[in-house]
Amino acid sequence: MTLDTSCRGTWQDGHMSISADSIMFDLWSASYDRPGLQQTTYRPVHDAILERISGLDPAVVVDLGCGTGQLTRRLVDAFPSATIVGADLSAGMLERALAAETDAGQPLVANYTRANAERLPLAEASADIVVCTESFHWYDDQPAALAGLHRIIRPGGRLLIASVAALTGLGEDALRQTSSLAGRPIRAVPKRKMKRMIEDAGFEVTDQGRILRLGFVPWPVLTEAVRH
Ligand SMILES: C[S@@+](CC[C@H](N)C(=O)[O-])C[C@H]1O[C@@H](n2cnc3c(N)ncnc32)[C@H](O)[C@@H]1O
Numbered sequence: 001m002t003l004d005t006s007c008r009g010t011w012q013d014g015h016m017s018i019s020a021d022s023i024m025f026d027l028w029s030a031s032y033d034r035p036g037l038q039q040t041t042y043r044p045v046h047d048a049i050l051e052r053i054s055g056l057d058p059a060v061v062v063d064l065g066c067g068t069g070q071l072t073r074r075l076v077d078a079f080p081s082a083t084i085v086g087a088d089l090s091a092g093m094l095e096r097a098l099a100a101e102t103d104a105g106q107p108l109v110a111n112y113t114r115a116n117a118e119r120l121p122l123a124e125a126s127a128d129i130v131v132c133t134e135s136f137h138w139y140d141d142q143p144a145a146l147a148g149l150h151r152i153i154r155p156g157g158r159l160l161i162a163s164v165a166a167l168t169g170l171g172e173d174a175l176r177q178t179s180s181l182a183g184r185p186i187r188a189v190p191k192r193k194m195k196r197m198i199e200d201a202g203f204e205v206t207d208q209g210r211i212l213r214l215g216f217v218p219w220p221v222l223t224e225a226v227r228h
Helices: 020-028 035-053 070-078 091-103 142-152 169-181 191-200
Strands: 011-013 060-064 083-088 111-114 127-133 153-164 203-210 220-227
Touching: 020 091, 035 070, 035 127, 035 153, 035 220, 060 070, 070 083, 070 091, 070 127, 083 091, 091 111, 127 142, 142 153, 142 191, 153 191, 191 203, 191 220
Parallel strands: 011 111, 060 083, 060 127, 083 111, 127 153
Antiparallel strands: 153 220, 203 220
């Protein structure tokens, strides 16, 4: 399926018959927008992303794993003439993203699509920039997600992933095992492994660094890359 990005303010259902996979996120969506959590944990990550892409002039920006649209709405403000697409697995998160735009009394401006990052319903070379904050570590098949991102980003387009990253492979394994016991594995790929994985998918990594914040540790790593 190809998302029609000419139509704003909509929520399309990618091609999903999602159920169990998104339940945790559907439940989490009810408390996700708490101001304390947003200010200490997610806002610093969004600030870092916006700072890195300011000054660019994209036609299409995709916010992958957009959650309740906290960053998506800021992308709309930052790039008023661009088409902004928020994609997420969770209907609960997307409902809140749409409601937030309506509650603010704004005309709906972003497109939202319910989709699995590993099978994105977007056309080849259709995106100038993809941002992905605090979402990549939840993906079961990260190389498949990167292959899909390589497909949808145009040559020369940008990819920015800010993701929880363990310091070592041992830390990654430990976190994956403990989070599996809690119901869903977190794949907190260390910085160097992340670089390798992104380069193997056909990108050139241009920068990597930790984002400091008061909220959850380990601090996420922001990896910036350009699609070959
Ligand atoms: C911690 S939230 C981050 C939301 C948002 N990016 C932010 O920075 O506030 C993680 C999001 O990733 C989404 N997600 C997890 N696995 C996904 C997948 N395979 N495909 C698409 N979205 C996914 C969840 O539904 C959730 O909304």
